[in-house]
C-alpha cells in the first residue's frame with residue numbers, strides 16, 4: 064500500500080515570520096493607535112496573533128476582536144454563501160478597523176466581513192491577508208496589503224485547513240495536484 068503524499072512545502076516558518084514583519088513595517092504607520100484589529104476566524108487566527116504582536120512592538124498595541132465566518136466547509140471552493148457563526152463582541156463605531164485573514168481567493172469572505180464592520184459604524188476599514196491568491200474571477204477587490212503572493216494551489220498550514228487537517232502547521236504548503 065502506498066502512503067498518501069503530504070502537502071508540498073511552499074514557504075518556510077522563517078519566511079512566514081519575515082513576511083509578517085515586513086507587512087507590519089508597512090502597516091504600522093497607516094494605523095491609528097485607536098484602531099481595532101478584527102481577525103476572521105478560524106483561519107486568520109495564527110496570522111492575526113503574529114501580526115498584532117509585530118504591530119505592538121512597532122508602537123501599535125491595538126484592540127482586538129474577531130468575526131467567525133465560514134464559507135468553504137470541507138470543500139476547496141467557496142460555497143457561494145458566507146455564514147456568520149459569531150459577530151463582533153465590542154463596538155467599533157467611529158474607529159479605524161484592520162480586518163486580517165489568512166488567505167484571499169474569491170474575496171467573498173473579506174467582503175462579507177467588510178460589510179459587517181462598515182454596518183457596525185467603523186470610520187475606516189483596512190484589510191490585510193497573509194496569502195494573496197490569483198483572482199478566480201475578474202473584479203475582486205484587492206486587500207489593502209498582503210504578506211505573500213501565493214500560487215493557484217489549495218494552501219494549507221499557518222491557519223489554512225483541508226477539511227480540518229494541517230491548520231496548525233507553522234509553514235505553508237499546497238495539497239498535491241491531482
Ligand SMILES: O=P(O)(O)OC[C@H]1O[C@H](OP(=O)(O)OP(=O)(O)O)[C@H](O)[C@@H]1O
Pocket residue numbers: 103104105106107132133134135136141164165166167168169170171172173222223224
Ligand atoms: O477569498 P475567499 O474565496 O472567500 O476565501 C478566503 C476564506 O477561505 C477560508 O475560510 P473558510 O471558509 O475555509 O473558513 P476557515 O476560516 O474556518 O478555514 C479562509 O480562512 C478565508 O476566510
Ligand SMILES: Nc1nc2[nH]cnc2c(=O)[nH]1
Pocket residue numbers: 135166167168169196216217218219223224225
Ligand atoms: N485552506 C484554504 N482555504 C482557502 N480559502 C480560499 N483559498 C484557500 C486555500 O487555498 N486554502
